[in-house]
Amino acid sequence: MTANNDLPTVRIENIHQYVGQKVRLQGWLFSRRGSGKVQFIHARDGSGFIQCVMGKADVSEEMFATARSLSQETAIEITGLVQAEERAPYCGHEIHAETVAIVSPSENYPITRKPHGDAFLMDHRHLWLRTRKQNLILRVRATLVKAIRDYFDNNGFVLMDSPIFTPNACEGTSTLFETDWFDDRKAYLSQSGQLYQEATAMAFGKTYCFGPTFRAEKSKTRRHLNEFWMVEPEVAFMDLEGNMALAEDFLRTVVQTALDKHGDELEKTLERDLSTLKNITQPFVRLSYDEAVQKIQELQAQCEDEEERKMMEIEWGMDFGGRHETLLTQQYDTPIIIYNFPSQVKAFYMKKNPERPEVALCLDVLAPEGCGEIIGGGQREDNLELLLSEIDRHGLDKKDFEWYLDLRRFGSVPHGGFGLGLERLVGWVCGVHHVRETIPFARTLDRLSP
Numbered sequence: 001m002t003a004n005n006d007l008p009t010v011r012i013e014n015i016h017q018y019v020g021q022k023v024r025l026q027g028w029l030f031s032r033r034g035s036g037k038v039q040f041i042h043a044r045d046g047s048g049f050i051q052c053v054m055g056k057a058d059v060s061e062e063m064f065a066t067a068r069s070l071s072q073e074t075a076i077e078i079t080g081l082v083q084a085e086e087r088a089p090y091c092g093h094e095i096h097a098e099t100v101a102i103v104s105p106s107e108n109y110p111i112t113r114k115p116h117g118d119a120f121l122m123d124h125r126h127l128w129l130r131t132r133k134q135n136l137i138l139r140v141r142a143t144l145v146k147a148i149r150d151y152f153d154n155n156g157f158v159l160m161d162s163p164i165f166t167p168n169a170c171e172g173t174s175t176l177f178e179t180d181w182f183d184d185r186k187a188y189l190s191q192s193g194q195l196y197q198e199a200t201a202m203a204f205g206k207t208y209c210f211g212p213t214f215r216a217e218k219s220k221t222r223r224h225l226n227e228f229w230m231v232e233p234e235v236a237f238m239d240l241e242g243n244m245a246l247a248e249d250f251l252r253t254v255v256q257t258a259l260d261k262h263g264d265e266l267e268k269t270l271e272r273d274l275s276t277l278k279n280i281t282q283p284f285v286r287l288s289y290d291e292a293v294q295k296i297q298e299l300q301a302q303c304e305d306e307e308e309r310k311m312m313e314i315e316w317g318m319d320f321g322g323r324h325e326t327l328l329t330q331q332y333d334t335p336i337i338i339y340n341f342p343s344q345v346k347a348f349y350m351k352k353n354p355e356r357p358e359v360a361l362c363l364d365v366l367a368p369e370g371c372g373e374i375i376g377g378g379q380r381e382d383n384l385e386l387l388l389s390e391i392d393r394h395g396l397d398k399k400d401f402e403w404y405l406d407l408r409r410f411g412s413v414p415h416g417g418f419g420l421g422l423e424r425l426v427g428w429v430c431g432v433h434h435v436r437e438t439i440p441f442a443r444t445l446d447r448l449s450p
Contacts, residue, residue, distance in 0.1 A: 034068070348396065374421055
């Protein structure tokens with residue numbers, strides 16, 4: 001028999017490469033079942049889950065007793081023969097275990113098979129990550145992160161990190177986290193890297209940033225986090241039409257990448273219906289804001305429930321709420337691009353339509369199945385005088401934006417971009433109801449720990 005020290009240490013994700021070989025597996029006990037004659041040890045190692053089978057007749061009494069004593073999340077090392085087995089759970093392979101050693105015990109593990117409330121699970125988020133569903137959600141997140149970077153890196157964009165500390169607001173002062181800076185000055189955690197991407201786009205043509213952003217919104221909806229990750233591309237010489245085309249091609253590519261890698265797991269582990277995600281290959285529905293408002297009003301008129309009808313109320317000039325977005329996305333099985341929102345509900349830097357100044361050259365991409373907005377962006381105001389007037393109209397201090405105004409003084413060109421919220425995208429792909437499950441450790445209005 002080969003000495004254990006000579007066995008290859010394998011990862012479950014690569015177990016198919018070792019069929020017919022004896023291997024060493026290092027991980028944790030996910031669950032265990034069995035009888036007096038056989039033990040089924042379900043192990044995980046961070047890359048996947050696998051069943052290990054130990055027969056009493058094949059090992060010493062002491063070894064079999066060790067297997068029977070294992071408790072949930074005990075750290076273990078198993079050696080044995082890898083065999084292909086279609087009926088085996090998890091990965092279509094199993095290990096016929098010859099030895100099992102306890103690396104470190106685990107007693108009274110708090111997350112069991114019984115139902116637990118959301119608050120309990122979030123309090124134990126550091127352990128909840130070990131479960132199959134949470135493990136897969138965060139693996140999908142990692143795949144999407146790589147796909148996002150690959151998309152922009154392969155299409156001529158240059159990664160430019162925007163600062164986390166900023167001297168002023170980008171999208172309104174009411175949602176800023178303030179902190180002390182040196183010499184009694186104040187600094188703020190970034191709401192968006194966009195303004196800085198405009199500067200880098202003027203230097204490099206096509207750039208993007210990808211990092212954490214912070215919004216001090218006192219919101220408890222299933223779509224909001226106070227700390228989240230956002231990717232923000234910016235392109236010189238790009239108009240609204242180019243922006244919509246970029247957003248559609250980008251979203252189609254990264255979602256397809258996730259489907260190609262995780263489609264089977266999404267169906268089996270999360271019971272995710274993939275039909276809507278597969279429609280990402282179709283052209284997105286495009287609606288002007290005017291058309292979208294009219295559509296909502298038509299749906300409202302058809303609604304028989306008075307309370308529901310009140311929640312659906314909207315007039316031209318109002319921004320969309322979560323209920324409006326949900327209503328619209330329920331009418332289509334592909335993402336929707338809504339463009340030309342009223343200027344009054346958009347940020348100071350949004351360019352107004354020259355032929356219709358009451359609307360801005362902007363876009364939102366809404367994901368189906370009630371997920372709502374996952375992309376927001378538009379064309380930026382490239383005219384110095386018009387931008388100055390908007391800064392005044394929004395009551396902002398011109399001195400805070402002198403560097404930003406320089407971009408219009410020295411070689412200004414049409415340009416635009418958008419921001420995509422990573423957690424909302426992960427939530428849509430995985431079919432997760434609340435975005436708190438799409439980030440390793442959520443930061444919300446009532447949660448700063450763990």
